[in-house]
Amino acid sequence: MAAVRSSGSARGRRGPGETPQTLARAFYARPTLTVARDLIGKVLVHRSPAGVTSGRIVEVEAYIGEDDPACHAAPGPTRRNEPLYGEPGHVYVYFNYGMHDMFNVVTExxxxxxxxxxxxxxxxxxxxxxxxxxxAAGGRQPAAPRRAIPPGHLCRGPGNLARAMGITLADNRLDLCGPELFIEDRGLDVGQVAWSPRIGIRVGADRPWRCYVVGSRAVSGPTASPASVRSSSAALP
DNA sequence: CGTTCGATGCACT
DNA sequence: GTGCATCGAACGT
Incomplete structure (x- = not known):
């Protein structure tokens, strides 16, 4: 079997213990696949009245342009997708399947x-x-939670992530360069990164624009085996 | 392990 | 009226 490289340390930027740095507008104003890869290992933080919640990003998907049939911009500008056409570094949240809020980061x-x-x-x-x-009872939930949720599964899947992080439609259009909801670099290890087709879509499923940390138990959906991944920082698809 | 299926509300045609 | 960038329970193998 192929040798597994040691997990990539975050390419010589900062070490643990240094002051976390909030990602600036320029981080988001780049090609989307580049931003997607660079978001892996960063930390999403929400300061809410209920308390501060945060987590290390281990799985993302890119949706790029009106030519991408799975992107909400595919039909051209509408009222819902307006944030996609706006300033990068803002939040795009939409409500799906009647019960899930989806948290997106605007790029380009x-x-x-x-x-x-x-x-x-x-x-x-x-x-x-x-x-x-x-x-929490109430709201929209597919089924009454039966068992206790393992800590590592609290933010597994986009619907669960938004719910656990307290992100709702009310946060749509919020500026990620503000004090409430933002992403920061804590110098955490990135780990082995892999690309795969996007999950749960019925069009545009051929584009390998899902990026995730190999071996993380918090990742939703199918994952490559660590032994099959050669590079710790996979090239863009 | 695997697949199927219902819940539920909104944007869009 | 249709179709979701989902989730988890229930069942089959």
Whole structure:
């Protein structure tokens, strides 16, 4: 079997213990696949009245332009997809399947509609708050939660992530360069990264625009075996 | 392990 | 009226 490289340390930027740095607008105003890869290992933070919750990003999907049939911009500008055409570094949240809020990060430049769906986090801060939100009655929930939720599964899948992080439609259009909801670099290890087709879509499923950390138990959907992944920082698809 | 299926609300045609 | 960038329970193998 192929040798497994040691997990990539985050390419010589900062070490653990240094001051976390909030990602600036320029981080998001780049090609979407580049932003997607670079979001892996970063930390999503939500400061809410209920408490601070955060988690390490381990799975994302890119949705790029009107030519991408799975992107919400595919029909051209509408009222719902307006944030996709706006300033990068803002939040795009939409409500899906009657019960799930989907958290996206707007990328590229103003006028070019693209975003990244954040699908999974490894929880870091506020695990109790996350669990309360996941188990809270009311709202829309597919089924009454039966068992206790393992800590590592609190933010597995985009619907669960938004719920645990307390992100709702009310956060649509929010600026990620603000103090409430943002992404920061804590110098955490990126790990082995792989690309695959996007999950759960019925069109555009051929594009390998899902990026995830190999071996993370917080990742939703199919994952490559660690032994089959050669590079710790896979080239863009 | 695997597949199927219902819940549920909104944007869009 | 149709179709979802989902989730988890229930069942089959």
């Amino acid at each position: 430049r103003r006028g070019k509609p693209a975003a990244i769906l954040v699908r999974a986090l490894e929880p870091l801060d506020g695990l109790e708050v996350m669990e309360q939100r996941r188990l």
